[in-house]
Amino acid sequence: MKGNEAIAEAAIRAGADAYFGYPITPQSEILEYLMAANPHERTGMVVLQAESEVAAINMVYGGAGCGKKVMTSSSSPGISLKQEGISYIAGAQLPCLIVNVVRGGPGLGTIQPAQSDYFQAVKGGGHGDYHLIVLAPASVQEMADFVELAFDLAFKYRNPAMILSDGAIGQMMEKVYLKPQKQRSTEVPAWATTGKTKERERNIITSLDLDPYAQEQHLLRLQEKYREIERNEVRFEEIMVDDAEFLLVAYGTSARVCQKTLQLARAEGIKAGLLRPITLYPFPYERIRSLASHMKIIVSVEMSMGQMVEDVKLAVNGQVPVYHFGRMGGVITEPEEVLEYLKTKI
Amino acid sequence: MKGNEAIAEAAIRAGADAYFGYPITPQSEILEYLMAANPHERTGMVVLQAESEVAAINMVYGGAGCGKKVMTSSSSPGISLKQEGISYIAGAQLPCLIVNVVRGGPGLGTIQPAQSDYFQAVKGGGHGDYHLIVLAPASVQEMADFVELAFDLAFKYRNPAMILSDGAIGQMMEKVYLKPQKQRSTEVPAWATTGKTKERERNIITSLDLDPYAQEQHLLRLQEKYREIERNEVRFEEIMVDDAEFLLVAYGTSARVCQKTLQLARAEGIKAGLLRPITLYPFPYERIRSLASHMKIIVSVEMSMGQMVEDVKLAVNGQVPVYHFGRMGGVITEPEEVLEYLKTKI
Amino acid sequence: MTEEIIIAGFGGQGVLSMGKIIAYSGLMQDMEVSWMPSYGPEMRGGTANVTVIISSERISSPILRRFDTAIILNQQSLDKFENSVKPGGILIYDGNGITRHPVRKDITIYRIDAAEEASRMKSQKTFNMIVLGGYLKIKPLISIENVVKGLKKSLPERHHKLIPENEAALKRGMEIIRRLN
Amino acid sequence: MTEEIIIAGFGGQGVLSMGKIIAYSGLMQDMEVSWMPSYGPEMRGGTANVTVIISSERISSPILRRFDTAIILNQQSLDKFENSVKPGGILIYDGNGITRHPVRKDITIYRIDAAEEASRMKSQKTFNMIVLGGYLKIKPLISIENVVKGLKKSLPERHHKLIPENEAALKRGMEIIRRLN
Amino acid sequence: MAKVKGSIVVDIEKCKGCELCVVTCPTKTIALAAEVNGKGYHYAYPANPELCIGCTNCATVCPDGVITVYRMKI
Amino acid sequence: MAKVKGSIVVDIEKCKGCELCVVTCPTKTIALAAEVNGKGYHYAYPANPELCIGCTNCATVCPDGVITVYRMKI
Amino acid sequence: MKTAEGLKDIIKPENLVYRKSSLITDKPFSYCPGCGHGTTHRIIAEVIEEENLAENTIGVCPVGCSVLMYDFLDLDIQQAAHGRAPAVATAIKRLMPEKFVFTYQGDGDLAAIGTSETIHACNRGENILIVFINNGIYGMTGGQMAPTTLEGMKSSTSPYGRDVKMMGNPLKMTELVAMLPGTCYVTRQSVHTPAAVRKAKKAIKKAVGYQKKGMGTCFIEIVSNCPSGWKMTPVESNKWMEENMFAYYKPGDLKVPAESDADAENKNEQ
Amino acid sequence: MKTAEGLKDIIKPENLVYRKSSLITDKPFSYCPGCGHGTTHRIIAEVIEEENLAENTIGVCPVGCSVLMYDFLDLDIQQAAHGRAPAVATAIKRLMPEKFVFTYQGDGDLAAIGTSETIHACNRGENILIVFINNGIYGMTGGQMAPTTLEGMKSSTSPYGRDVKMMGNPLKMTELVAMLPGTCYVTRQSVHTPAAVRKAKKAIKKAVGYQKKGMGTCFIEIVSNCPSGWKMTPVESNKWMEENMFAYYKPGDLKVPAESDADAENKNEQ
Ligand SMILES: Cc1ncc(C[n+]2csc(CCOP(=O)(O)OP(=O)(O)O)c2C)c(N)n1
Ligand SMILES: Cc1ncc(C[n+]2csc(CCOP(=O)(O)OP(=O)(O)O)c2C)c(N)n1
Ligand code: SF4
């Protein structure tokens, strides 16, 4: 099963209520799979091809506001168009899932895989102070698994979650175990707009506060939520770090590549280890900080000009040198190249 | 003259060829001023109210592609909508000016001033690896001055430039000296699409390279350009840093506030100094790095949850503690609060 | 010399334009000025206020917590800003519609019944000029001539005929302002 | 055991689906698999290639620079991938339209004229199955039964009737492949 | 034909003095007050209450919904 | 009425064998070749060149613009 | 204030003939004096109350003067991004088809930035009601030109009057939308006179019925005023609207369902 | 290959009656065999060459199969973001009113994501030519449903056929655009037969003339095929197009300038 298809099937099985999206390579299979799988008959899930990415993300807003499990997916240019909507969703504290199957940018760029949307996903894509919960799958299995995880986290914190994947994992096929079908939830969150009954006050979904002091209070509550997420939800994987002298930090496709690099390096007696952030937000600052003291150098490997490397540096805070290595523009970094680079820095 | 009006008048005088924009508070005065000033008669400048921010930024793309001095302006939610277009402009290496008169976000937020779009402007608003040249005015005078500067830098590097202001400076009125009217340029850049003459190859404006290796080459050229900008164009202002033990780092409105804080602090014998980044990209990493060694602590003061503070930390790289202070959501930080905060950290 | 002023009232009272005139007049007198409005939907109907700074030096922050002078035009603003006047500063207010009067002892309080006076003069629009006149009587930082110059600068050409009327209002304001403590 | 394969040709030759069948067959044999296509507009008309990995262990990178086996279906791909075969690896190619033949000495080279054979068998669509048969003859990593299972999995129900024809093609491929060095 | 008599109640503090009710009243029952309400608006009130026929026109056009109308056959 | 004779030249390597010229030719001059070109397409060629009247129909519908047409009165 | 004797007798619950809907909250409308937004809010609330739909209604308000609609109507409401209300409503209705879903949008919102969302929701025939307040101006942001601003009309971004050569023609979105097979009921109304208000209310009521039957998109334009943006008194603004707006935006039905019992005479009348 | 004797005599420069335009580059079109994009490119190039406009033309290509148009036409060309070509062209034309400016857009580009830009450019009456290739599908991305996909038509996102109840009606953008006062010439053409190609070319020529006179927006829809997306041979696809697409998207002029000498019979003929 392709990574994109795994997302689609996992969404149906996770009991998603709706998908709204617009075609774009390399992730059109998500919508295509959903349309063919006819989830409306299987679970009642709504699948709609929107007229644009802007419409799609605002449909997500509407559906999420009703307390439903709603998702969209796109690739880089389409995700840029969604930024206003994403900021609204974050501001209105709505849970939802946004999938970005990243391709090379800027602009129309290329349709080949890249990791150059890290900043957009993790720092400020849209305007204002907010965070998405960002999960970075490194296998088709994780593409599937993270759908449910993302929904769970999104609802737990009333916060949009993003799966930040890339064209490689989206297009790749591997073995995947899918969970059994879950019932769509009939629970209605207390804040959802489902029609005001006499038993409760009216529910309002908004991100507006004309009074700056009220808005500041809202932001302070948001901030508190983010601190909580940062305390509770950091996820990462470590490979051969125990005796490592050289730490690679990489996520997604690059992490797969680096795993191979570890084998090559170890074969040459180079003690390399890998830390793979699974959550890009919240980022495993603490763990990297404490690992850094045992390392000689740290290399952030990303298919970009160097974005996550800033977070790695913030974590390391000057303890040891931090470098960036990676190919760009849709070129997938090869394991050998990483090793060669590493050797130049040793 | 209001800050917004200063931008508009300065644009006419700088010989801008066109403005495309869509109304949004707190910057609608830019378009309103231009419409009333009738620059079409004064200089032939085109001013058009677009049907949306998305249309406006793509008009900028079209006009910039013809080698013209073209600009747009908006405020936070509108700037989010422009992200795809901005990424295209960066990818196609077109010079232009984008003004963001920031208001509090996320979402619809508030119309009051904020500095919470720093990440969006400086890291990754749109998709892909790119940078805007980002100028942060701290006075109405600079609102005017930076228009021409931004155009000059944009054309020098074939790169979009942004003026990152906020509602306070946009709405504020102060004394401003305007330069005399400049002629609109009749020079046609060699790369501009103005009709293919027999003397040259056809010109193409695009950000597409389906071949990832070609795209990577393109990105390497971009990267080289960014390194050059980082070498040449860092701008900042220093106030009372020579004998300072406590460094405030702040831009725009916050920098004004901090200037007052300095007075209050010095009056109490606290040796505070201020570094005001004028270019947020390229950021004055080097200067802050070298100043850091003389400081006891550094406080980044921003009207946000803390965004520029990450760049300050990257600059300081662990030498001394770095803190963030600032109000949010449209509340303007007050000079006294900054001092009070500073005292808690001393 | 630095004078930091807040003018507060509600939309339609000419709060912002009074501030603008002070700022322009300051400019005419070759001073540094800053005019920073509260803006937004409040402009229609709700409260409105503006911070004006006139100074012989470069102005740092346009945003202030404490003011040398507060010019207050309705109850809500009085409640909000009375405590923002620096000790030793002054507070000027229009008594129209005020039920809870200012109480501070460490500042000088003036009252000017400009609304009343304006309706007596049958020129509602000069209300804010009367207040301004009162202020200039107390703090003669700017000469009347420069105010007139500032007026000319801030009013569109076609309204210049109104300037004499405004000048009269200024002078009237100087007459009717009275100290309360 | 890990087998890293590149299959390359041009769009329409069934490159991606051959890779898919190998992957599915590997799954049937309870192995870890990875299938990573080049994708995009090249899929229409241009070149197409796919990297398939079958392994008894967890697969790290799906992206490879060197391969155990290259299955090459046109000249362009031969030029591009001949040097990517690991020393000691194998290269299988269809001779149809090839003018510059492979030259490496440190790998084993096989030729299979599957295109010719397919048109002789009057079933163009089984072209890629003939090639696959040849490959499995050389590297019998997967049993024919599991390939058939894989086929069933990757083909839509309504095409299952074509399976016997494909099986025949597989077997024919096993017969006609020949070693060149 | 039975005669009808009407009466209106204006929520004076919420009235914005837009005058739409005044111009729409067929019997000229309503006028704007010389005084202003707390918001500063010259509010509407039944200046000639005896003329009211309870037709609800005023309440129907009132943007702020501040008029309540009663009617009685007499 | 003067007779006209035509002739076409097909840029075989660029032809994609779409057959649109074949079906549009009023004189059945064109056919697809049994062989393929470098791209693998069965290219178009004037199978019955003597029939061509130079009407340009084939060139007009050819999406790839690979047909050049000549015509002569005889 | 004079109060004629005997009036107290009239003011009794049993004589009540008009009182604002209980679905209107106590918060005073933030609209300027005389603004049609208030009147339109009122009749929407009345219809929902009369149809007993409050528990089953989700409203979507736009960015525009009516952005705070959720403060004034005692209903579950979502505030949509500028122009996107039809997309938001699409999702709500598709996920909860049994609910009554409506959007409330200004002309800048619906006919400028939201053009695409409007056209496509109508084209898909989403079972929603779109209430479109056309006041020919951007009210909220201070009176800028809207797509619907009339030729020659002044606004803060057309200070010398709209020049159609440079700024385009006033856009008749309602006419466009009426052409789409997805819409079942398209009408243009106003709320400036008692008769107009009553008709507009009837139109909303019809739309509720059509939505119940799942007949497609209902689209109700309310040609309205903006005394502040037009710089007129409320009374003047209504007069100006009748004389100028109605000439271009002709009130009346543009499309009624074939099988409906909608009054045929209604068509293009005023 | 047989070559009749005497043909060599014919193949002489003086007998040349058709050769592709010199504005077509040597790079082979990236389009699939039989695709109408190629034919349309060809006639655009021919008109520009015949009108001697190459030095004064700026083209805007979309995101869609024709994204690489700049590789095939020897003209100055800008590649616009998906759907935004009309906005891009608006700026180009306003800044260089003396140039000939055209956009070239697919149905996904123009009628889905670009709806708003299309409507508003036409409404402003921008003096540009919009060439709209309606093949009822998203060709480039692999055959997804477009707004113009016919009822019941299969695509990768309507694998069971377009269900208008769920997915909306095929959208007639050209009819919408014809209603806007900003457009001066709106026509629907095709390029599948020699006669159609010649007519389509004439339409483009007319548009060039109207643009020179500054008469407003010209909008030319080309109903076209997508053999790959439709999963048909080119010949089958043209037949299917004639039988199915033309029934819904009726070829002919929808709007011609009053003062033009456009052939009146042209209207809705074919
Ligand atoms: C993306 C975005 N662009 C612009 C704005 C600013 N804005 C707020 S309301 C508005 C227009 C309001 O006009 P209209 O829709 O006609 O509503 P009205 O106020 O007239 O009822 C605009 C442009 C915004 N909030 N968001
Ligand atoms: C913002 C954005 N969304 C989506 C895409 C993906 N995309 C590329 S082309 C296309 C549609 C192409 O269809 P059409 O416009 O009909 O052109 P055709 O290929 O059929 O000629 C889409 C959705 C994109 N590149 N950018
Ligand atoms: S109910 Fe009728 S008669 Fe009575 S005040 Fe209102 S409009 Fe006038």
Ligand code: SF4
């Ligand atoms: S219509 Fe309503 S708000 Fe207006 S004056 Fe009459 S009562 Fe007051």
Ligand code: SF4
């Ligand atoms: S020119 Fe006419 S007759 Fe000759 S081959 Fe072409 S279509 Fe046939």
Ligand code: SF4
């Ligand atoms: S129409 Fe052109 S491309 Fe198609 S077969 Fe004929 S010559 Fe070849």
Ligand code: SF4
């Ligand atoms: S600005 Fe205009 S539309 Fe907005 S509330 Fe005031 S009158 Fe109504």
Ligand code: SF4
């Ligand atoms: S996919 Fe369709 S539209 Fe695109 S080139 Fe191929 S046939 Fe033409």
Ligand SMILES: [Mg+2]
């Ligand atoms: Mg409006």
Ligand SMILES: [Mg+2]
């Ligand atoms: Mg298409």
